[in-house]
Amino acid sequence: MDLFAAGAESRLLQAANRFGDRGQRLAAARLLRAGTIRFHPWPDGELALDQLERTLARESLHTLQLAVESRYSAADAARLSSALERLGDLSGALGWAHAAIEEDPCNPEGYLAIARGYLRRFRRDKDAVAGLQALRYLTKACQLHTGHGDCLRSLAMLLLLLRAPSAAAKVLRPISRATPSDPMVLALEALSAEIPAEDTSNVQELFLRWETGTSPIHRKETTAVIPAPAEFSVWELDGSRTLSACSACADQGQEMIENLSVLAGSLTQATTRMGLGQIARVTARSADGVLIGLAEAGGVIFSHTDRPSLESSLSRWLESDRGRERSR
Amino acid sequence: MKRLLEQLNTTPGVIGSMVMTDDGIPVVSLLGTEMDEECVAAFSSTVQLAANRTAAQLDNQHPDEVIIEADQGNLLLIHLDGALLAVMTHAGLELNTGLLEIRSVARRLREILTIRTP
Numbered sequence: 333m334d335l336f337a338a339g340a341e342s343r344l345l346q347a348a349n350r351f352g353d354r355g356q357r358l359a360a361a362r363l364l365r366a367g368t369i370r371f372h373p374w375p376d377g378e379l380a381l382d383q384l385e386r387t388l389a390r391e392s393l394h395t396l397q398l399a400v401e402s403r404y405s406a407a408d409a410a411r412l413s414s415a416l417e418r419l420g421d422l423s424g425a426l427g428w429a430h431a432a433i434e435e436d437p438c439n440p441e442g443y444l445a446i447a448r449g450y451l452r453r454f455r456r457d458k459d460a461v462a463g464l465q466a467l468r469y470l471t472k473a474c475q476l477h478t479g480h481g482d483c484l485r486s487l488a489m490l491l492l493l494l495r496a497p498s499a500a501a502k503v504l505r506p507i508s509r510a511t512p513s514d515p516m517v518l519a520l521e522a523l524s525a526e527i528p529a530e531d532t533s534n535v536q537e538l539f540l541r542w543e544t545g546t547s548p549i550h551r552k553e554t555t556a557v558i559p560a561p562a563e564f565s566v567w568e569l570d571g572s573r574t575l576s577a578c579s580a581c582a583d584q585g586q587e588m589i590e591n592l593s594v595l596a597g598s599l600t601q602a603t604t605r606m607g608l609g610q611i612a613r614v615t616a617r618s619a620d621g622v623l624i625g626l627a628e629a630g631g632v633i634f635s636h637t638d639r640p641s642l643e644s645s646l647s648r649w650l651e652s653d654r655g656r657e658r659s660r
Numbered sequence: 661m662k663r664l665l666e667q668l669n670t671t672p673g674v675i676g677s678m679v680m681t682d683d684g685i686p687v688v689s690l691l692g693t694e695m696d697e698e699c700v701a702a703f704s705s706t707v708q709l710a711a712n713r714t715a716a717q718l719d720n721q722h723p724d725e726v727i728i729e730a731d732q733g734n735l736l737l738i739h740l741d742g743a744l745l746a747v748m749t750h751a752g753l754e755l756n757t758g759l760l761e762i763r764s765v766a767r768r769l770r771e772i773l774t775i776r777t778p
Contacts, residue, residue: 443685464702468684536710565718588717595710599728602703602735607695608748609732616711616726621719623711636718 335363336370336515336522344371345380352384361385365485366515368455369492370522378456389418406432410441417449425449440473440480447473451486455493460543461605466490467535479506485516494538497524534590540573540597548574548593552584564635564646569596571630596632599625617643626650661772665690668765673753675733678746679769680705687743695748704746708737727759738766743773 335344344367351360364381368374396412409432417425425445432442447469453462467490473483484503491500500520501508508517530538541547548569560566560579568577573593578584595614603611611632614625621638624646637646665677669690676691684705689697712722726737731751736759738745745766749758 461696461699461702464684464706465698468702468705472683472685534713536706539706583717588714591710591714591717595707595714598703598706598710602707603728603730606700606703606735606748607732608728608730608735609751611728611730613729614711614726616715616723618715618719618721618723620721621715623715623718623723638719 334522336366336518338522338526341367341371341374341377345376348380348384357384357388361388363515365489366519369489369516370519372455372493385418389415393419400428404435406436406439407441409435410439410445413442413445414448417445417452422449438476440476440483443469443473443476444480444483444486447486451490454490460539460601463490463493463539463542467539481507485514488516488520491535491538492520492523494535494542495527496530496535496538497527498529499533499535499538532590534594536594536598537590540594540601543601544597546572548572550575550586550589550593555584560635561649563639563642564637564649566633566635566650567592568633569593569631573597576631592634596625596634599632600627615643622646624650661688661769662690664765664768664772668747668762671758671761673749673758674762675748675750677748678704679740680744680746682742682744684744691748700746700748704735704737704744707735708739708744711737725763736762738762740766740770740773743769745769 334340335347344363348360348363351363361381361384364377364384368377368381371377393415396408396415399408400412409428413425413428413432416428429442429445432439432445447466450462450466450469453459454466470483470487470490473480474487477483484507488500488503491503497520501524504517504520507514532538555575556577558566558568558577558579562581564579565582566579567575567582569592570576573596575589599611599614603609611627616623617640621636622640622643623634623636625632625634633650635646635650661679665688668674668677676695678689678691678697678700679687680701681687684701686697686701691697691700707728708726711726715721715723722739724739728735733751734749734753736747747762
């Protein structure tokens with residue numbers, strides 16, 4: 333019987349309960365975790381998982397505290413952190429996770445403990461900051477121990493929440509080969525049949541799509557031309573991060589446009605969320621070039637020169653009306 | 661590192677500063693009570709990553725500094741070889757003057773990081 337088929341929520345819940353009744357509560361938790369991703373949002377599943385994880389954490393707390401006191405290790409500190417996080421002691425959890433990282437910065441468990449907390453917040457509260465932080469800590473943990481099952485499952489979980497089945501499949505590949513009946517693999521397979529494969533490998537783009545609910549559609553045939561001096565490349569993106577105009581010599585490749593689109597979206601999102609208000613301007617300087625972006629009428633106009641000495645001219649040109657002249 | 665950030669925060673117009681790893685994990689933070697460290701770290705590294713990708717395609721290298729000006733404040737991101745210095749300032753700050761002090765602190769932070777990661 334397929335527990336991950338559409339409409340199988342109650343069957344999956346019953347199966348998890350049966351595991352629980354037989355004392356296989358870790359298996360039950362793993363099944364419910366996969367179910368909450370497969371059927372997201374699934375309040376009954378979230379509630380059952382929450383209760384089960386809290387019970388497991390409560391029961392293991394004393395043993396974990398003894399372990400930390402008797403033979404302190406990064407793994408013990410990380411396990412204690414996870415248990416405290418499940419029981420709602422967030423500052424205690426963070427303290428032990430940081431202690432685990434300090435004890436052994438190359439052990440993924442401390443990063444994973446922090447990531448799990450953020451991932452839960454992302455899933456429960458749809459909190460973008462938590463999602464971004466979960467991604468950072470999971471990436472770190474995966475880098476430190478490639479092939480770590482829990483790291484891979486959590487990262488795949490995050491990617492599935494972002495509706496990126498292709499990326500999740502790549503992450504889960506080592507697990508799906510070794511254990512094809514792993515609940516997270518089954519959830520992924522079921523979701524892949526329903527969610528179309530994403531058309532980007534840029535995880536920041538996935539986050540922007542998740543947050544705004546829209547994705548930019550760039551079409552060369554509708555892109556206007558901005559007359560600009562030969563030493564400047566110019567791109568204009570509208571409020572939906574879609575390229576609306578560019579100069580003749582500007583790179584119009586898909587990757588370039590996606591990078592600018594993600595930069596525009598990230599800037600808008602970041603200044604608002606950090607309490608800095610609306611983005612006005614961005615300047616990125618490297619030894620071999622300057623990129624300036626100006627926010628205007630809901631969109632952003634970017635301009636680049638590979639001659640840093642021309643930064644002032646670029647800025648003046650961009651701020652003048654010439655930066656907004658177009659010919660269609 | 662903390663002492664350098666304390667010194668940086670005395671620069672007129674600077675509200676707070678933090679050092680994080682390249683992947684957005686906070687190392688030292690002196691942001692003040694009104695700012696959310698998690699949020700600043702998450703979005704600073706997101707913007708830096710987006711700017712890095714764009715600049716890598718345009719210039720074949722990552723930007724040394726990214727200055728974001730918004731209507732209620734500015735965010736300056738300075739690359740520190742494996743780490744990132746984020747500085748928040750009031751809106752309308754004369755960026756050229758403040759930037760000299762920030763670059764000077766960044767240089768010293770880079771030296772500390774070089775010593776610690778031989």
